[in-house]
Amino acid sequence: MNRLYKSPPLLAGIAVLLAFSQTSLAAPPAGQLLASQCAQCHGTNGSGPGFDDIDGESAGELFHELLEMKNRRVESIMDKQARGYTDAQLLDIANYLAGQSNAAANTVSGTTKTSVKNKRNTD
Amino acid sequence: MSRLNRREFLKLAGLASMMAILPRAVSAATTAPRVVVCGGGFGGATVAKYIRMWGGNVDVTLVEPNASHISCILSNLVVTGQISMGRINIGYSSLVQKHGVNLVQGKAIDIDPNGRTVGVETKDGVIDLPYDHLVLAPGIDFMPADGNWNTEMTPHAWQAGPQTTLLKKQLAAVPNFGTFVMTVPKAPYRCPPGPYERACVVADYLKRKRRNTKVIVLDANPGITAEPDGFGRAFNQTYAGIIQYIPNANVTEIDSASKRIVTSAGTFTGNVLNYIPNQKAGRLVVDAGLANDATGRWAAVDPLTYGSTLYPEIHVIGDSQATGQPKSGHMANSQAKVCADAIVRALNGEAPDPNPVTASACYSPITSKSASWLTVNYQYNSQTGLMQRVESSFGEAASANGDNFEDMFTWAESMFADSFA
Numbered sequence: 001m002n003r004l005y006k007s008p009p010l011l012a013g014i015a016v017l018l019a020f021s022q023t024s025l026a027a028p029p030a031g032q033l034l035a036s037q038c039a040q041c042h043g044t045n046g047s048g049p050g051f052d053d054i055d056g057e058s059a060g061e062l063f064h065e066l067l068e069m070k071n072r073r074v075e076s077i078m079d080k081q082a083r084g085y086t087d088a089q090l091l092d093i094a095n096y097l098a099g100q101s102n103a104a105a106n107t108v109s110g111t112t113k114t115s116v117k118n119k120r121n122t123d
Numbered sequence: 124m125s126r127l128n129r130r131e132f133l134k135l136a137g138l139a140s141m142m143a144i145l146p147r148a149v150s151a152a153t154t155a156p157r158v159v160v161c162g163g164g165f166g167g168a169t170v171a172k173y174i175r176m177w178g179g180n181v182d183v184t185l186v187e188p189n190a191s192h193i194s195c196i197l198s199n200l201v202v203t204g205q206i207s208m209g210r211i212n213i214g215y216s217s218l219v220q221k222h223g224v225n226l227v228q229g230k231a232i233d234i235d236p237n238g239r240t241v242g243v244e245t246k247d248g249v250i251d252l253p254y255d256h257l258v259l260a261p262g263i264d265f266m267p268a269d270g271n272w273n274t275e276m277t278p279h280a281w282q283a284g285p286q287t288t289l290l291k292k293q294l295a296a297v298p299n300f301g302t303f304v305m306t307v308p309k310a311p312y313r314c315p316p317g318p319y320e321r322a323c324v325v326a327d328y329l330k331r332k333r334r335n336t337k338v339i340v341l342d343a344n345p346g347i348t349a350e351p352d353g354f355g356r357a358f359n360q361t362y363a364g365i366i367q368y369i370p371n372a373n374v375t376e377i378d379s380a381s382k383r384i385v386t387s388a389g390t391f392t393g394n395v396l397n398y399i400p401n402q403k404a405g406r407l408v409v410d411a412g413l414a415n416d417a418t419g420r421w422a423a424v425d426p427l428t429y430g431s432t433l434y435p436e437i438h439v440i441g442d443s444q445a446t447g448q449p450k451s452g453h454m455a456n457s458q459a460k461v462c463a464d465a466i467v468r469a470l471n472g473e474a475p476d477p478n479p480v481t482a483s484a485c486y487s488p489i490t491s492k493s494a495s496w497l498t499v500n501y502q503y504n505s506q507t508g509l510m511q512r513v514e515s516s517f518g519e520a521a522s523a524n525g526d527n528f529e530d531m532f533t534w535a536e537s538m539f540a541d542s543f544a
Binding site for chain 1: 173176177453456457460461464467468471473476478479480481482484496498499500501502513515516517518520521530533534536537538540541544
């Protein structure tokens with residue numbers, strides 16, 4: 001059994017376990033569960049593979065885009081998906097996804113002016 | 124049959140658990156809560172992955188009889204030969220290597236809800252896996268009509284794999300002036316648009332490769348149950364003269380040898396008989412007495428946790444549960460995340476999220492170059508305790524087109540990765 005102590009992979013595994021057990025004590029971050037519903041089409045944590053990467057945008061950009069999709073005439077599948085959430089839920093989603101990319105100053109104001117990236121909308 | 128305990132099994136299987144050989148200094152880790160997941164489809168794979176991602180020190184074991192998952196999503200394109208079987212064959216190596224899920228190849232056969240163990244038949248014998256939470260995601264089982272149904276002769280191809288290959292071979296053998304007969308089960312069934320999608324791509328194949336063929340669609344329902352506009356257009360216009368759609372056709376008898384099917388709308392035969400029977404929860408759920416909804420076919424669950432109404436620590440997700448949400452791979456993935464979140468919270472002594480949202484979106488090929496889509500979201504209604512469809516989120520594509528066809532592969536790639544990688 002002694003040689004187990006010399007096994008780097010095992011020790012690394014223990015370190016990972018300890019790290020996990022510390023983080024597991026906290027309540028889940030707001031928006032984590034809601035934003036996971038984006039992952040079927042945008043990848044786990046919004047980082048692909050899938051449609052437009054959504055983990056690199058600021059919370060303001062994301063929230064603005066989601067609201068625009070929710071309120072405009074339906075043309076794409078996302079315009080329908082956005083209608084499935086309350087505005088407050090969309091805000092939680094935007095804040096959570098923006099936090100995934102470590103983008104600076106991400107807490108949302110909700111009023112950021114930005115262009116909406118949706119290639120299908122101009123069809 | 125003698126049963127091995129878990130430690131004996133792990134030793135035998137060469138899976139010596141890290142927990143069992145940890146030095147004393149970190150022995151606290153041996154108290155890691157145990158979650159066992161039965162069924163490695165979209166629901167089971169996703170719940171295993173996300174509990175490991177979100178739960179930290181949780182021992183997650185996935186029990187699955189097959190070495191890999193063959194996706195029903197895109198499988199109609201394998202039937203027509205447009206894509207290969209390899210494209211829908213998804214392995215479990217990422218779940219094991221990247222996410223630390225224990226994989227046990229075997230078939231879960233029984234559950235002891237009081238002792239909190241699940242019996243698994245493996246090549247080394249039957250083992251009992253202990254659990255703190257058990258997640259059941261066994262998909263569907265069939266309720267065939269009377270008669271003599273032999274799946275080796277009359278494929279359903281509603282669980283992808285060898286059945287898909289068999290239907291592909293039979294379709295390829297349809298001659299000029301031939302007939303392809305298929306059924307649509309009575310709702311609820313797996314993948315609401317799926318049978319209509321199959322009718323379309325089969326008709327497209329025959330239209331391109333044969334002369335004067337016919338596709339007879341025998342629907343047990345009073346009308347097209349999903350995307351009625353899009354599939355209605357496809358049946359009446361794109362495939363006019365090829366697809367013959369017959370509603371209210373309940374199957375009463377089937378005979379594989381003569382390829383003869385008796386329904387309330389008449390008796391039919393064809394060169395191919397593709398019988399997709401009515402459905403119920405997977406056998407494990409039924410055998411455990413968990414199919415306790417009003418119909419006795421599906422498992423009643425609390426949609427905040429997907430815990431069974433009989434045993435809250437036994438969760439049922441995906442096609443087998445009875446919340447009334449569509450039975451689809453995307454929806455199974457969606458429910459798996461709500462379930463994973465609830466289990467992780469429960470293990471930390473917290474209540475489940477009071478306002479979960481689930482989603483289903485899918486793309487259906489209509490021809491070999493065009494596709495439609497269908498999408499919907501559900502919100503929890505605290506007054507009724509049910510998941511309620513958000514009407515403004517529910518709808519289908521205005522038309523089938525080539526952009527949707529491309530998007531279908533993007534969606535599938537993303538779904539496969541989010542669930543299994």
